[in-house]
Amino acid sequence: DDLLIDVFPVATGRLPHYTPEGNWQVVSKLVYPAWRPPGGGALIPGGIPANPLGPRWLGLNALGTAGSSYGIHGNNSPYSIGTYASSGCIRMYNEDILWLYEHVPIGTNVQIVSTGQDLQSLKKYNQVYINGVRQEFASCLGPLQSGDTTYLSLRNLAPILGCRLTWESSSNSLIIANIDSEVQLTIGKNTVTANNTAYETKDAPILLEDTTYIPDYYLRDFFGAVFLAEENKTLKIDLPISPIGINLVKHHFQLSINDKEVCLPESCTPLIEDxxxxxxxxxxxxxxxxxxxxxxxxxxxxxxxxxxxxSIPVDGSNAMFNNDILTQQTHIFIHNGTAFISLDFLRKLLCWEAEVDYSTRTLKITYTKRARIATRILPPIQMSLRAV
Structure with missing residues (x-):
């Protein structure tokens, strides 16, 4: 799929024709392979220092062979990696072949070409810094590259964004939500829904090793990231930081009150805390x-x-209902000038009926009789209390 996962240093044939160029396949896999010298001699068991094949073997069907003559393997002379040193095989560092062995199944296509290009140049970035901190990715799994697009792991990004990741089975999609954004995406699809608005993107999210990767520009377009100057194959990103101790995330609902649909402004989207x-x-x-x-x-x-x-005090002390002090704790939470309060608290005291269905994203509220509306603007000091 033209996805560059990593670039590994290798050693190839001592002479150019020793390592056969062409399109081949992995046809065999061995753990601690035995080795017999090409010129003849005793078979050297696998797993001992004298065996030059190292811990793993990926056999290729190169030049009509059956996977026992040419292969990708480890080594017992790490100083040879990066040189022309083998009898025709492709040597790797032992830690690299161990990773590759686990991720390459039999039948994988392998293309061997002779080129003067530095393959490291294919990687746009070797390092990623977010808010000044270097990101540690799983071995050989990030950042990934597809053409000019860099993909980053959501597993790394979610804690920084203060996001909760939720799989929504009804739509077969992943929800990424924090207090300011709710983003819905589907693996392999170019449509992304952010705060209830659908957008078409150039690239789709991908799934690799049970981890979701998103194009880096999703952070700018949907989470307010700022991309700083790029230098020395290093990507630097500044992300908005979720307030410490705030576990609230947005959750969009289709709201109806007495069976009449009510459209809330984006700033009034309900929030969930556990x-x-x-x-x-x-x-x-x-x-x-x-x-x-x-x-x-x-x-x-x-x-x-x-x-x-x-009566609900803004300092978090106990509320009063008809002049009686309530033992049930609640408080008004204010975010960007909008006051939020527990639905469960309101419905019990104001005698509302409320039906919440998270799977269909519907919130239905019913009440018996409408009273006169007389809303007064809260004073400016109220807007700053408990604000984040």
Whole structure:
């Protein structure tokens, strides 16, 4: 698939024609292969220092052979790697052949060509720094290269982005979500949905070794990354850092209130923290007929419905319901000027019925009677409390 995974140093034939050029296949695989000198002599068992084949053998059907004459193997003379030293085989460092052996099945195509090109030049980057920290990738698995596109492992990126990775079986897609973005992608598909908007991309995500890789420019387009100057085959990226201690992630729903669809602005997309669903306080209360007022004396938000008064202090202390102190803990969480609160807390106290279906992404709220809406703007100080 024209995906460059890594470039390995090797040793080839002492003379140009010793290592046969052409298109061949891997036809045999051996662990600690035995070796007999080409000129004849006793068979040398595998796994001993005198055996020059090292720990693994990938036999090729080169020149009509059956995989026992030409092969890719390890060595007992590491100083020879990078030179013309063999009788026709391709030598590798032992740690490299161990990795290659596990990742190359029988039947794999192998092309041997003579070229003056430095194959390391095919790799666009050897190192990746994110927010000044060098990224450690799994052995020989990153960064990957396909043409001019560099692929990075989501396993490395998710903790930095503060993202939760979720497999959504209903759509056969991967959800990457943090407090500011919810991105949905499918392996091998060029359509990416970010915050409920679909985009067509030049390259699709890929799956390798049970790890999802995304094109590096996804970070810029969907997560606000800034690409810094590239030098010495080093890619440097600055990523927005998720606030420490904040485990909230966006989760888009199709919201209906009393069977009427309600469209929330993107800034009011509900948030999830473990099993707790936080909803935007003002638009939901307004849509269900509740009044919202700011009590400057008590430094609290007051939610009023017919016959009910809920007072929620912004300092996190216990809320009050009809002047009774509640033992159930809750607090208002404010992000980018939008106040969020637990749906479970609201529905119990305001007598809402709420049905949440995460698989179909639907949130249905029903209430009995709409009261007069009288919304007041909270003072500026309220917007800065508990903000991130």
């Amino acid at each position: 099993e707790n669903l936080l909803v935007p306080l003002r638009p939901l209360c307004a849509a269900t007929g509740a009044e919202i007022e700011w009590n400057a004396n008590q430094q609290s938000v007051e939610v009023k419905t017919k016959g009910r008064l809920l």
